[in-house]
Amino acid sequence: MVYYIRFLKTPRLAKQKGAVSVSALTCITTDLGDAFLTEDVDLYVTLLAHGTEKVLYQEPVTWKAGKRELSLSLGPFPASLSQHTLVLAVTTATSGKLQGPSPDSLIGKSELPLVVSGWSAPFGGSQTLVAEKLVERRFGPNDKLGLRIWEETGNSIARHIWDAAVAAVIYLQKIIAGDPKISAPFLQAVLQRSRSSPLRAIELGSGCGIVGVALAELLPGCSITLTDLPEVEEIVTKNIAVARPAESSTLQFQTLDWDETLPAELCGGSIDLVLVSDCTYNADSLPALVSVLERLLQVSPDAVILVALKRRHESETIFFDLMRSAKLCNLHLDHMQLPSEHDQHDQIELHCFGREGRQQG
Ligand SMILES: C[S@@+](CC[C@H](N)C(=O)[O-])C[C@H]1O[C@@H](n2cnc3c(N)ncnc32)[C@H](O)[C@@H]1O
Structure with missing residues (x-):
């Protein structure tokens, strides 16, 4: 079964004493949401500037077998970060250190990975402090199929990918x-x-x-x-x-x-x-x-x-x-x-x- 990174709580920007931080709650489940991934997986959490996709911050995290959720807490960062409209990506791969997170392969030499990555809706900057309850799937990498699909983060049968x-x-x-x-x-x-x-x-x-x-x-x-x-x-x-x-x-x-x-x-x-x-x-x-x-x-x-x-x-x-x-x-x-x-x-x-x-x- 393929597993999908989901946002249980979508990313939010918090401002405190002249600094800002970003938090989110994620999990890795099946399409039905009936089982959590039972093996360890190394992930990257990346903060991107919405629009330019410039990497503003990145850190590795690990999903541990047996867990039901993974809490993400990034920062504190200088308050200037809040000028950017942000996107938080939780991915299994990057195109290199401090490079943009890579879309998931759908075909070719590298087949679909076990864990499908997720990108948040924009938040902070000109947007609200809390990202909308959406997750974007990005599939590539070949030029012909740079497929981007939004899903909802809730439990609707219809509004996510199977x-x-x-x-x-x-x-x-x-x-x-x-x-x-x-x-x-x-x-x-x-x-x-x-x-x-x-x-x-x-x-x-x-x-x-x-x-x-x-x-x-x-x-x-x-x-x-x-x-x-x-x-x-x-x-x-x-x-x-x-x-x-x-x-x-x-x-x-x-x-x-x-x-x-x-x-x-x-x-x-x-x-x-x-x-x-x-x-x-x-x-x-x-x-x-x-x-x-x-x-x-x-x-x-x-x-x-x-x-x-x-x-x-x-x-x-x-x-x-x-x-x-x-x-x-x-x-x-x-x-x-x-x-x-x-x-x-x-x-x-x-x-x-x-x-x-x-x-x-
Ligand atoms: C498990 S989802 C599959 C969605 C999508 N095809 C996929 O594979 O990602 C089943 C879909 O069938 C739709 N569906 C169920 N009953 C339906 C009905 N009576 N008329 C039209 N669509 C229906 C649901 O709304 C839902 O989007």
């Missing part, structure tokens, strides 16, 4: 890059085909939007609609605003509740790809999810569906039964390994579905 989404991003990126180790003909046909009209993709249950945003950044000429319940609108809109889509690619958000009638805008025009990551954990919502998929493929019979999932309960097998009943067949199954504790790996399933009898495009 492991299957991270695996889906890596998978899509590998396919688009033409990785010879991947053979996923239906997805390759959709993602690698040169096209006269934009590729149209819809993401269901997008949460913060990491998968759809990454696809828009990777693939020129695509139009991607992220959908989810209204509760994610604020965070997903923030992520769309900071996204850097590839040439001629666009991103938009539309609310969609699987229990309600599919809005006409989502049925108009042909869809090429439907993205679904980590949305099969709740058996109660599966009939509604599958009926949305069925409806989308009635309108766009040649569309391909990518479902990324991490098996969490036995009940998730119902999803596959429902898909079969809806005549949506499993065209292809791949697995992606994400790092887990003590050099273990965690398996994410990547299922490609299409309408029964569909020919490869």
Whole structure:
């Protein structure tokens, strides 16, 4: 399982007797927040000037196995520090001593690390003394995917990133890059085909939007609609605003509740790809999810569906039964390994579905 650095208390700047200090409370947990990391990890805590990213202060800290939280207390610093709007980064790597903290690798020689780093929202200076309850994930380092995604720090299921989404991003990126180790003909046909009209993709249950945003950044000429319940609108809109889509690619958000009638805008025009990551954990919502998929493929019979999932309960097998009943067949199954504790790996399933009898495009 991948572990994520979280802010239990976001950074705050305190002014005392002509000096200032910065404090925060962090922990390292799974996407579900149900387990803390049980191995020691060396981290760097870095204070950056917001905007310029200049490193103002950095110190190493260690997360200790068995702990449930890590309290950070930096300073005292000269009062002049409070002139800067600050960002606090808690990362597993830096690009060198007193260099900026590095984004986490998603692909290439260095794969995703066990612990995903976190950057705070700006605080101090012209901002409030306490950072907003947000954490930013930064993924890189290759030029094509300098992905930045904001999550909330609370316990909302929808407003943070899940492991299957991270695996889906890596998978899509590998396919688009033409990785010879991947053979996923239906997805390759959709993602690698040169096209006269934009590729149209819809993401269901997008949460913060990491998968759809990454696809828009990777693939020129695509139009991607992220959908989810209204509760994610604020965070997903923030992520769309900071996204850097590839040439001629666009991103938009539309609310969609699987229990309600599919809005006409989502049925108009042909869809090429439907993205679904980590949305099969709740058996109660599966009939509604599958009926949305069925409806989308009635309108766009040649569309391909990518479902990324991490098996969490036995009940998730119902999803596959429902898909079969809806005549949506499993065209292809791949697995992606994400790092887990003590050099273990965690398996994410990547299922490609299409309408029964569909020919490869
Ligand atoms: C575990 S989260 C996954 C979020 C994101 N796809 C990811 O992997 O990071 C499941 C998502 O499904 C959405 N969801 C659950 N029930 C839904 C429904 N009835 N209609 C639309 N979205 C729903 C939630 O709001 C949430 O964003």
